[in-house]
Amino acid sequence: MDLLEIIIHRRSIRKYTGQPVDDALIEKLIQAGMYAPSAVNKQPWHFVIFRDRDTRKKITEIHKNAWMLKDASVGILVCWDETLQHDTGYGPVDCAAATQNILLAAHASGLGGVWIGVYPREDRINNVHKIFQLPKAVQPFSLIALGYPDEMKTLPERFNPSRIHFEKW
Numbered sequence: 201m202d203l204l205e206i207i208i209h210r211r212s213i214r215k216y217t218g219q220p221v222d223d224a225l226i227e228k229l230i231q232a233g234m235y236a237p238s239a240v241n242k243q244p245w246h247f248v249i250f251r252d253r254d255t256r257k258k259i260t261e262i263h264k265n266a267w268m269l270k271d272a273s274v275g276i277l278v279c280w281d282e283t284l285q286h287d288t289g290y291g292p293v294d295c296a297a298a299t300q301n302i303l304l305a306a307h308a309s310g311l312g313g314v315w316i317g318v319y320p321r322e323d324r325i326n327n328v329h330k331i332f333q334l335p336k337a338v339q340p341f342s343l344i345a346l347g348y349p350d351e352m353k354t355l356p357e358r359f360n361p362s363r364i365h366f367e368k369w
């Protein structure tokens with residue numbers, strides 16, 4: 201698959217076979233995250249890899265749209281360090297780029313994954329902060345559920361020429 205195909209064919213996958221995902225592959229995905237662009241190249245991110253059943257269950261209890269974590273083989277929490285980001289507001293933007301890189305690398309590696317939103321919802325930020333015992337200056341941005349896919353998705357049509365403008369609106 202070339203890169204454009206990977207981008208277009210990536211879908212949110214929420215059903216997993218249960219087959220374990222090995223650490224070496226997870227490390228490659230994190231590497232992809234760390235090669236994302238970031239403001240002033242500050243790379244303010246941290247990644248928490250978690251497999252613990254109890255942690256996954258706790259998240260499903262505080263986040264109604266994170267149910268797929270229950271059956272995921274592994275989860276990644278993407279966070280940013282407020283002391284490392286370029287300026288207020290840049291950490292989440294950088295983390296979004298890292299999250300998408302991880303999802304694309306997962307798809308290219310035969311895994312399925314989904315972005316579970318944490319930021320900007322304050323209640324989710326506070327709850328996830330507590331569950332993972334993050335330091336004060338570290339803020340959670342997104343959770344990524346990962347596993348070998350147990351569902352197939354058809355390719356939606358999304359190309360929308362009416363959203364493209366030339367030179368001026």
Ligand SMILES: Cc1cc2nc3c(=O)[nH]c(=O)nc-3n(C[C@H](O)[C@H](O)[C@H](O)COP(=O)(O)O)c2cc1C
Nearest residue numbers: 210211212213214265266268314315316317318353
């Ligand atoms: C900021 C953000 C937050 C999201 N939060 C969730 C979520 O909490 N739970 C979930 O199942 N999917 C979540 N998604 C995935 C979207 O539902 C999904 O990307 C969208 O429906 C498009 O489908 P696709 O990823 O298959 O192209 C989120 C995506 C983004 C970008």
